[in-house]
Amino acid sequence: MTVVTSPSGLAANARPYLHGTELAAIARVLETGQYGHGAETEQFERELAAFLGVEDVVAVATGTAALHLALLAAGVGPGDEVVVPSLTFCASVQAILATGAAPRFADVDPTTLCVTADHVRAALTPTTRAVMPVLYGGRAVDLAPIAADLAARGIVVVEDAAHAFGSAHPGGRRVGTTGALTCFSFDAIKSLTCGDGGAIVPRTPDEAQRLRRVRLLGMGAVREERVRTVGYQVHEAGFRCHLSTLHAAIGRAQLAGFPEIASRRQRLWRSYAAALAGIPDVSLVDLDVARSVPFNCVVRVPAPHRDTVHARLHADGIQAGVHYPPNHRQPAFSAWSSPLPATETLADEILSLPFHPDLTDGDITRVADALAAALRTAPTGSTAAVGQEAGAR
CATH class of the missing domain: 3.90.1150.10 (Aspartate Aminotransferase, domain 1)
Incomplete structure (x- = not known):
């Protein structure tokens, strides 16, 4: 295998690790002439779902977009609070603010730099609508001890698993398979990179459908369907944060080399x-x-x-x-x-x-x-x- 990497890992932490197949994957998609959302993106979603062992995955433009859309899917909005550790990249907090909600900062365990169930419990308030554990460094976070309490209060877990693609819980279940709305980042320095990108593991088919609408400006049809009709419908407020076919092609090459x-x-x-x-x-x-x-x-x-x-x-x-x-x-x-x-x-x-x-x-x-x-x-x-x-x- 030809590996294309930085000549000096000590001096170039921000460079991706490439497997040598990414350039051919990009060239293949360039030849199709379809660079927005397309079949390559949808194939990447299917391959991600198969790797994780889940029913569906929704790919988006960035990890921050994944967090933002997942919070919206969870019903988070103005007047709500989201529990999040302070010790995280600012994107976690910006995604909360983008919904109109407020962050409720939680402390962390000094040995892992992750929140625990006790930290989350201590941070809950009557206006808590969601909890965002950050899987710092790739380590899974176990909120099972308070799962029943969170569910009874209508509080959704939105996992910030930007660091944790491929990681597993102590019982062996992969991150993304435990029923939370799990969000991954595929930017340049992550274990799996698309150049830039992200993904959400939805909880239900209806949630997946809504996430797909919101990532494409609230429209209910992808481009291939829109061009065959004389119009389209916008169902709700949305954003332009789909994952392009070029980025998806990189992600597919990376996923093949992920082991x-x-x-x-x-x-x-x-x-x-x-x-x-x-x-x-x-x-x-x-x-x-x-x-x-x-x-x-x-x-x-x-x-x-x-x-x-x-x-x-x-x-x-x-x-x-x-x-x-x-x-x-x-x-x-x-x-x-x-x-x-x-x-x-x-x-x-x-x-x-x-x-x-x-x-x-x-x-x-x-x-x-x-x-x-x-x-x-x-x-x-x-x-x-x-x-x-x-x-x-």
Whole structure:
């Protein structure tokens, strides 16, 4: 197999991992002359559904669009609240605001950076209409302990599984098969990329039909049907957020190679775990790698040193990052801010290490050695917080 990747995974985390078949797939679709929604998109949807083991999948333009449309399908609107962790990409919150609803920020478990059933329960209010667990790093989130309570209150679970395509729950069920409205992202850096794209796993055929209307400006017919008639009907408010055939072609090529990428990502995470073991003041965020397709590798380091370590890694040509600055501290979302002790501690400790699938064991050793050296030369003191906070709930 010819693999087309970045020449340097350490310096190009944002480049996709390509299998070498994507260019031919794009060329094939270019020759058809049909670049909007079309047969290629619908075939991609069928292949996604078969992979996940679900009845249907609705493909859309982005992961953010998937969240927005799923919330609308759940009946979320003005006057409602949606429980969401603050420790997520801002797209999660923007999708909530796009419906006219308000975010209700929840805290997370410091060992996983994910919400738990207890965190969600503590955040519920009489106006909660939906809960949006974020499957951080690709790890599944189990809300089974409160599922009956949520259902009794008419609260819908909309999973932000942007990181988690291919991951599974401890019982072996894939993310997307548990009855939630599950949303995936297929942007350039995800485990499966369309260049840009997303998908929703609907709960019912009626919900799937509505999602398909709303993604195409509220129209009830696709282009091939519209051109055979003298008019069309717009059934409701909608948006232009379908997945083009060009993006779907990339996604189909990626899906065919997904077992390879899943294996590479799991191997990479395990290699990091071994290389980081024993480095003082470093705590690895647990992604449940046996069941997850890891999206990233995140460590916690003492807060007083995190920014210095980040700068020193970049000076060494190692693109570390921080994922994510908490949303309840963002100016745009300050109206919904509330104290979140674990999230606020984590915000100053977390550090994302390079996680391109093309990294070698030598690259990982280099990152681990550079991280250890940066911590060794940092000022001493205030280093016990990582271990203490990691055990908190």
